[in-house]
Amino acid sequence: MTKLKWGMIGGGEGSQIGPAHRLGAGLDGLFELTAGALDADAKKGRAYARRLEIAPDRAYGDWREMLAGESAREDRIDLVTVATPNSTHFEITRAFLEQGFDVLCEKPMTMTVEEGEEIVALAEKSGRICAVNYGYSGYPLVRHMRAMVARGDLGQVRLVKAEFAHGFHADAADADNPRVRWRYDPAQAGVSAVMADCGIHALHMACFVTGQEVTSLSADFASCIERRTLEDDGMVSFRMTGGAVGRLWTSAVAVGRMHGLNIQVFGEKGGLRWAQEWPNQLYWTPLNETTRTLERGGPGLSPEADRASRVTIGHAEGMPLAFANIYADLAEVITARKEGRAPDPAATHTPRAIDGLNSMAAVYAAVESAGNGSRWTEVRPPSRR
Template sequence: MSRFADRSGPIRLGMVGGGQGAMIGSVHRVAARLDGAFTLTAGALSSTPEKAQASGREVGLSDDRIYSDYTQMAQREARLKDGIEAVAIVTPNHMHAPVAREFLKRGIHVICDKPLTATLAEAKKLKALADKSDALFVLTHNYTGYPLVREARARVAAGELGDIRVVQVEYPQDWLANAPAPDNKQAEWRTDPARSGPGGSTGDIGTHAWNLSRFVTGLQPEALAADLHSFVDGRLVDDNAHVMIRYQGGARGMLWCSQVAAGQENALHLRVFGTKAGLEWFQEDPNALYITPIGGPQTRITRGSAQTGDAAARMTRIPAGHPEGFFEAFANIYSEAATAIRARRSGVGLPEGVTFPTIDDGVEGVAFVDACVRSSKRNAAWVTL
């Protein structure tokens, strides 16, 4: 049982990273507070003391709960009677593992941005520690929080598509189509292999596409062949990848991720085809899911409608026709995490239907990047995962 089992009220949340100028930090903070389940209590929002103080005050933290050293934060918060119960890690990839270790070994739950770590070796070591810890580990593959992604998953599991034959998933963007300005902080670390890891687009957005296809289909990949390329001169990580996938049982898949696709904003798109029907979901139009039986008419299923089942309804906040989007899906991951943490508080099992990406999903994502890099170095040879 967690050392926080006797505590009640909103879950006290800390954050490492996500200071001024960091987009994903603000997204996590909005998601965490949307349902009132968390209250941001402490943070090491920057390793620079002045920026840490300014960032912490900006989001309403008390001066004595603002840190510039995450180790000091973990040590002190673990001793406080009102110390944090969970920490959100929103740093560049190479810092995920060292930060998570400090909190896991003190029994503080971890909510970590993806990818899990910069390297596969780090991911495996972190999983070994997480498995021994009393703390939960939640990975924010936020696209799995969309109601109609949950609906798609439920329909595949119920056999509505029949046996899966083909999985097509793509995630094109264009924001790195040219060399970024020197002061573009988000682009700067994402294109530095020392901080992002060996994968560029594969790690940043390819892992999302990979996780989404795994979450919806449940298929287990056994091998892949990847052609990774950097189109921008001087770039040290991939900015485009085409990946063919072989699944256990005979299904085939293809994943395309790109950050140099002109005109594409955040075009995550999943299509799954089976022996009975196919489905399609598009992240930029997330309130619709399309199901088409072989030889039959296409059905458009909308979020919050009578056509959706329990899995989607659990993720839905407002009636049909009122669009829900990115923040709500992200908040659904935090809501599921809060339910799991409260279950730990009470010493009971996880309620039926609660699901969220875990450290196992994180290891799979980093293994995907590692396999893509290995394959591409061998002229897109097939490699096992």
């Protein structure tokens, strides 16, 4: 099989997210890193691209040069990943979609709801993929949770509790650290800090697992370090299209919490709980029965979980492998389109532009609610009401 050609914007040397993307995209041998504009410093970006064995004529100085160069080639890239600062996602994603490229954009997809609406409409009009990297949806047992809910194992879902809380911004003395400060600066981060950074991962997880969307919410935000303009802690109650109610806690000042992405789903027939820091175990409690531990890679899991499981049972499986499942899904959809066939249905659940739009609509609704005494607020973007 010929490898798909892959390009990357951002994610250069020293990047937090770049290595996870490169490991994930390369794991199955489905993609070859062919082009890149990897750093805001053109010289550094080109040098790093060469160390990654990208050909000199495809080691670009910036994304505009990359767009022009790849658009003019017969062997242009099949997929581009946008892993740049948040405020640039919309402009870059829009430009590549307009030129007919498939895109995987880091979250948040856009900085505003209006931008999200534009990207959704453009993706639909162009017929191109616009995926959004809610990468934790790639974990095998998260996909098994989704499958269990979809096939009715839990019955009607009543309640979802989601968390993404860490303590890495809890030191007030660190408030002027440039790596921290920008996250609480509206000019760089937008209208929200921890909700837009972490909370939307937990909220997307709730939607992904239950197959429901959020319709309304009530939010309470706090800036526990006083000099911060934007929130570093948030509590959100929400209601969903299928009747489920939800509770979300997100924080950057929870000292002692590390990654802190957890989800619990409670239905008529039982409950599930999973934590990203212990991804190999899913706890399933059928109604009036004892709790069972479902092991990743073990017998009796769903085809969705089996397809996503990559190492033998009992061994650790982490974030880059979850990312690899996102890339494998995209490769299957792109290849199926090239071959004129339907893709494997299990590969079609990758988060898309509509998920990015819904997430940004939830952020804006939470900001509005928190500023109005936690008043219940409509979440769905204008085009979805």
